[in-house]
Amino acid sequence: MVKLILIVISAVLVNNFVLSRFLGICPFLGVSKKTSTALGMSGAVVFVMTLAAAVTWLVQTYVLKPLDIGYMQTIAFILIIASLVQLVEIILKKFLPSLHAALGIFLPLITTNCAVLGMAVLAIQKNFTFVETVVFGFASSLGFALALVLFTGLREKIDRSNPPKAFKGVAIALITAALLSMAFMGFSGLVKI
Amino acid sequence: MIETVLTIIEPYLPIIKTVFAITCIGFGCSFALAIAAKFFEVKDDPRIGEVNELLPGANCGACGYAGCMDYAKAVVMDDAELNRCAPGGADLTATLAEYLGKTAEAAEKQVAIVLCMGTNDAAKCRFEYNGIADCRAAHLVGGGDKACTYGCLGYSSCATVCPTQAIEMVDGVAKVHPELCISCGKCVTACPRNLIKLVPEKNTVHILCSSNDKGPIVRKVCTKGCIGCTMCVKLTKEEESVFMDGFLAKIDYSKEVQNKVIVEKCPPKCIIDTTINN
Numbered sequence: 001m002v003k004l005i006l007i008v009i010s011a012v013l014v015n016n017f018v019l020s021r022f023l024g025i026c027p028f029l030g031v032s033k034k035t036s037t038a039l040g041m042s043g044a045v046v047f048v049m050t051l052a053a054a055v056t057w058l059v060q061t062y063v064l065k066p067l068d069i070g071y072m073q074t075i076a077f078i079l080i081i082a083s084l085v086q087l088v089e090i091i092l093k094k095f096l097p098s099l100h101a102a103l104g105i106f107l108p109l110i111t112t113n114c115a116v117l118g119m120a121v122l123a124i125q126k127n128f129t130f131v132e133t134v135v136f137g138f139a140s141s142l143g144f145a146l147a148l149v150l151f152t153g154l155r156e157k158i159d160r161s162n163p164p165k166a167f168k169g170v171a172i173a174l175i176t177a178a179l180l181s182m183a184f185m186g187f188s189g190l191v192k193i
Numbered sequence: 194m195i196e197t198v199l200t201i202i203e204p205y206l207p208i209i210k211t212v213f214a215i216t217c218i219g220f221g222c223s224f225a226l227a228i229a230a231k232f233f234e235v236k237d238d239p240r241i242g243e244v245n246e247l248l249p250g251a252n253c254g255a256c257g258y259a260g261c262m263d264y265a266k267a268v269v270m271d272d273a274e275l276n277r278c279a280p281g282g283a284d285l286t287a288t289l290a291e292y293l294g295k296t297a298e299a300a301e302k303q304v305a306i307v308l309c310m311g312t313n314d315a316a317k318c319r320f321e322y323n324g325i326a327d328c329r330a331a332h333l334v335g336g337g338d339k340a341c342t343y344g345c346l347g348y349s350s351c352a353t354v355c356p357t358q359a360i361e362m363v364d365g366v367a368k369v370h371p372e373l374c375i376s377c378g379k380c381v382t383a384c385p386r387n388l389i390k391l392v393p394e395k396n397t398v399h400i401l402c403s404s405n406d407k408g409p410i411v412r413k414v415c416t417k418g419c420i421g422c423t424m425c426v427k428l429t430k431e432e433e434s435v436f437m438d439g440f441l442a443k444i445d446y447s448k449e450v451q452n453k454v455i456v457e458k459c460p461p462k463c464i465i466d467t468t469i470n471n
Contacts, residue, residue, distance in 0.1 A: 059218065069211045076218055083222035087229050094233040 004135050006191045007128075011139035014191055017115045018147040019184040024115030028148055029173060031106050033159075038152040040099045041106060042145030044088055046138065048110050049119055052081050053137025056120040057130055077120050078111075085111045115144055151180060240269045240293070247288055248278060253356050255279040255377035268293070276300035280375035303391040304371040305359075305380050307351070310401040310417040310463055311344035312364035317414050327353075332385040340414035343404040345388055351380035371467070398450040400425070402463045405439045417463050425455040425464060 031041045092100040123133040245265040256277035258264040267273035283299035322338035328350035347365035359373035408420035421440035434448040
């Protein structure tokens with residue numbers, strides 16, 4: 001139980017996927033203009049990542065390992081993640097069409113969101129059990145969501161202020177991301193996992 | 194027999210195993226997706242797909258929508274105008290109107306035209322440009338290498354964006370082949386000098402110059418430039434199909450030029466009739 005809590009703290013704060021491991025930067029910058037879309041994206045990523053953690057662990061343990069084809073890990077995982085993203089898209093289109101339209105191209109892009117693949121590979125490398133992997137996946141996506149929502153809030157404030165002309169738009173967004181990342185460095189050394 | 198086959202394939206077993214395993218995972222995933230797609234199916238208006246079939250599928254964006262599918266959706270769901278599709282033209286408007294049981298006026302077929310005749314031998318260059326072969330890049334370097342600040346730079350930015358390869362570079366000037374043009378307007382926005390216009394196809398007389406400089410300055414840089422002599426305007430006085438805009442004669446494309454003698458009379462020969470000399 002203690003290990004699970006440590007995993008959560010580690011994935012959300014200390015080794016935050018976006019701000020410390022620098023994975024999943026594309027949606028981090030792409031969908032961080034409006035809080036509503038950022039929340040929707042976070043929801044989709046939480047769903048995909050948690051499911052992906054479970055499925056990839058099962059595939060790794062019961063298919064790839066017994067067959068001794070661990071070197072196919074990347075391809076198999078990408079296959080699974082892509083299917084899961086498609087699944088999320090189908091479900092969203094059915095139940096939340098407005099969110100589906102708002103996320104637009106970024107939804108299929110979760111397929112290539114390296115945070116998802118990175119989480120799956122890391123969980124295998126750290127020899128997590130099934131429950132630990134699922135918790136790790138869920139916590140990692142929560143970390144992603146936290147970073148995304150925080151960043152979106154900052155960007156919305158920046159939009160209303162008036163930065164110098166040379167910094168307008170993406171430039172100031174990148175600087176903000178860097179400062180946020182540095183702020184999260186304050187958590188380093190909190191837990192070792 | 195079986196043993197020999199086994200000994201032959203034995204070294205390849207790991208590969209077969211891998212391919213089989215990954216294929217199985219793939220099949221499993223696609224099976225799950227197929228079930229999900231059936232289970233969570235969203236019923237779109239079937240007409241959207243059928244209208245999309247009727248559209249040319251060029252995805253050129255001339256209609257102002259994000260592609261043919263988007264336009265089909267707008268036509269069926271939001272009552273968008275039926276004549277927005279430039280590549281489809283009047284035929285398509287009629288087909289769509291018939292299919293949807295609506296009436297629609299066909300839009301006039303338009304073609305792009307490059308308003309410049311400053312070929313390599315007609316127009317002078319100020320300096321030698323060795324940069325990127327792109328008009329926008331060339332235009333940034335001191336306004337381009339051409340001595341005329343209005344003329345076609347000839348680095349084929351328009352030809353690159355044309356989805357139907359209707360633009361050809363002839364002697365350093367872009368030329369549109371009207372029979373290939375689908376009037377999507379991509380070249381119009383690509384040209385840094387705004388030389389390309391969409392004009393009605395039925396108009397055949399064009400003044401191929403965009404220089405608004407005074408006659409002597411135009412003469413200095415190009416032998417084919419409009420010198421603002423107003424001869425064409427005088428010759429078409431009754432029909433008012435040509436007018437002066439500063440020092441440049443322009444065709445009023447809402448009218449048709451009747452007095453085609455202006456093609457012959459123009460001193461720098463910058464007026465053409467596409468039915469005669471093309």
